[in-house]
Amino acid sequence: xTPLDVAFAACGLLAVVGGVLAVSTRHVVRAALWLVVALLxxxxxxxxxxxxxxxxxxxxxxVGAVVVLVLFAxxxxxxxxxxxxxxxxxxxxxxxxAALGAATAGLLATVLVPLADGTVAVADVPSSAxxxxxxxxxxxxxxxxxxxxxxxxVGALAVARSRPAPSGAAAGEAAGExx
Amino acid sequence: MTxxxxxxxxxxxxxxxxxxxxxxxxxxxxxMAHMQGxxxxxxxxxxxxxxxxxxxxxxxxxxxxxxxxxxxRWVFRLAPAVALVPYLVALATVPVHPxxxxxxxxxxxxxxxxxxxxxxxxxxxxxxxxxxxxxxIGGLRAAAQLVSYELPIVLAVASVALAGGSLSLLGLADxxxxxxxxxxxPGAVVFLVAAVAELxxxxxxxxxxxxxxxxxxxxxxxxxxxxxxxxxxxxxxVVMSLLFAVLWLGGWHGPLPEALGWLWxxxxxxxxxxxxVWVRVAWPRLREDQLQRLxxxxxxxxxxxxxxxxxxxxxxxx
Numbered sequence: 001x002t003p004l005d006v007a008f009a010a011c012g013l014l015a016v017v018g019g020v021l022a023v024s025t026r027h028v029v030r031a032a033l034w035l036v037v038a039l040l041x042x043x044x045x046x047x048x049x050x051x052x053x054x055x056x057x058x059x060x061x062x063v064g065a066v067v068v069l070v071l072f073a074x075x076x077x078x079x080x081x082x083x084x085x086x087x088x089x090x091x092x093x094x095x096x097x098a099a100l101g102a103a104t105a106g107l108l109a110t111v112l113v114p115l116a117d118g119t120v121a122v123a124d125v126p127s128s129a130x131x132x133x134x135x136x137x138x139x140x141x142x143x144x145x146x147x148x149x150x151x152x153x154v155g156a157l158a159v160a161r162s163r164p165a166p167s168g169a170a171a172g173e174a175a176g177e178x179x
Numbered sequence: 180m181t182x183x184x185x186x187x188x189x190x191x192x193x194x195x196x197x198x199x200x201x202x203x204x205x206x207x208x209x210x211m212a213h214m215q216g217x218x219x220x221x222x223x224x225x226x227x228x229x230x231x232x233x234x235x236x237x238x239x240x241x242x243x244x245x246x247x248x249x250x251x252r253w254v255f256r257l258a259p260a261v262a263l264v265p266y267l268v269a270l271a272t273v274p275v276h277p278x279x280x281x282x283x284x285x286x287x288x289x290x291x292x293x294x295x296x297x298x299x300x301x302x303x304x305x306x307x308x309x310x311x312x313x314x315x316i317g318g319l320r321a322a323a324q325l326v327s328y329e330l331p332i333v334l335a336v337a338s339v340a341l342a343g344g345s346l347s348l349l350g351l352a353d354x355x356x357x358x359x360x361x362x363x364x365p366g367a368v369v370f371l372v373a374a375v376a377e378l379x380x381x382x383x384x385x386x387x388x389x390x391x392x393x394x395x396x397x398x399x400x401x402x403x404x405x406x407x408x409x410x411x412x413x414x415x416x417v418v419m420s421l422l423f424a425v426l427w428l429g430g431w432h433g434p435l436p437e438a439l440g441w442l443w444x445x446x447x448x449x450x451x452x453x454x455x456v457w458v459r460v461a462w463p464r465l466r467e468d469q470l471q472r473l474x475x476x477x478x479x480x481x482x483x484x485x486x487x488x489x490x491x492x493x494x495x496x497x
Contacts, residue, residue: 033304052290056286056289060289060293060333063297065329068299068322069326071303075319081249127346
């Protein structure tokens with residue numbers, strides 16, 4: 001066990017524990033905060049492996065923007081302090097979710113574990129190499145993803161504003177959904 | 180790096196973290212007072228009230244540490260640490276002298292930005308967990324503000340990183356030339372405005388607006404935990420001022436001899452911090468819609484324009 005192995009294992013453990021608590025806690029805001037812990041664990045693992053740019057951007061985007069947005073939405077909905085019993089899933093659904101999670105984890109493990117050779121090594125990845133991959137090899141999937149997100153955003157806006165005004169200002173396009 | 184060197188670097192970063200925010204706080208007391216035709220603190224310590232913040236610290240330590248009965252205990256008690264520690268990490272990576280930073284890491288620009296965005300979580304945790312409507316409104320306002328102003332900051336810093344061809348603060352400060360003062364001017368303005376907003380300082384202090392919502396997210400805090408939030412605010416001013424001095428004002432580049440580069444960096448940072456204080460005295464608080472309008476109608480387009488300008492300059496080899 002080298003110090004790198006220990007650091008990688010600690011970060012991985014942090015990510016797994018944070019992730020499990022994020023989905024299993026009954027406190028809805030704490031779930032978002034456990035998500036921060038899980039993301040920091042993943043970022044730490046990436047740092048140990050030498051991908052500092054990806055790790056830091058992960059923290060910047062996911063913790064700094066996405067989780068802040070999640071917390072904002074939760075506070076807008078008056079997320080209660082204390083456990084939320086009203087939305088508890090029954091034992092069957094919990095068992096089903098656990099089985100599904102275990103199956104996914106097992107599938108990922110059988111695919112990924114044979115690829116690893118058991119050693120943790122720092123790959124010296126320069127930022128320019130990341131950029132080349134991102135804007136060269138993977139540029140179309142990357143741009144398609146942003147297009148998908150944009151479509152989702154526009155869709156959310158449409159859903160939020162779908163109720164037509166009674167005066168019929170938007171009658172042309174909303175004719176089909178007049179209540 | 181030996182263990183001794185690492186310990187010395189950590190101690191230096193901690194000392195800077197404990198001294199510089201107090202210096203800025205005291206400067207704010209005195210400068211603001213004189214701008215308003217007052218004297219400010221004059222008693223504590225004898226000479227022009229220099230020990231006022233030390234006395235404040237002693238007062239905070241003596242106060243009772245309260246946790247509201249309805250609060251989410253763990254989140255409530257953890258929030259000040261989440262607000263404070265990231266700024267310590269950020270300050271440790273800011274260079275003050277050619278080749279000298281407490282922790283010289285390759286992607287330090289991104290690290291500073293990531294650390295400050297984690298620190299903002301502390302305010303949100305405090306606002307939600309206090310079980311107080313003023314705290315909740317403060318947390319909501321803080322979140323709305325952070326979402327809007329994170330983007331211009333990142334874009335402005337990305338423009339400098341593009342111009343200098345590096346993601347390391349040391350590399351960027353070395354690449355700096357006086358020409359940047361003009362070339363990167365729009366980005367500099369965007370960063371300064373957005374940094375003040377990110378720190379929730381007046382005129383962007385709607386999240387703590389004391390006339391409307393008591394003290395925003397900090398309403399229920401007492402004693403040392405409250406002091407930690409204040410320390411985080413002033414440490415944030417120090418980090419943002421030094422970042423501005425290093426990225427846009429050239430850090431240690433100046434007419435002084437090479438060996439005094441650190442003094443030059445600190446002086447530039449102090450001037451930026453004084454501008455932040457001045458802005459607080461000069462402008463009234465912005466309303467929520469004015470705040471959002473400023474971010475999305477002015478700062479983001481300006482930052483994007485700066486990015487295009489920088490890109491054109493880099494391609495043309497300015």
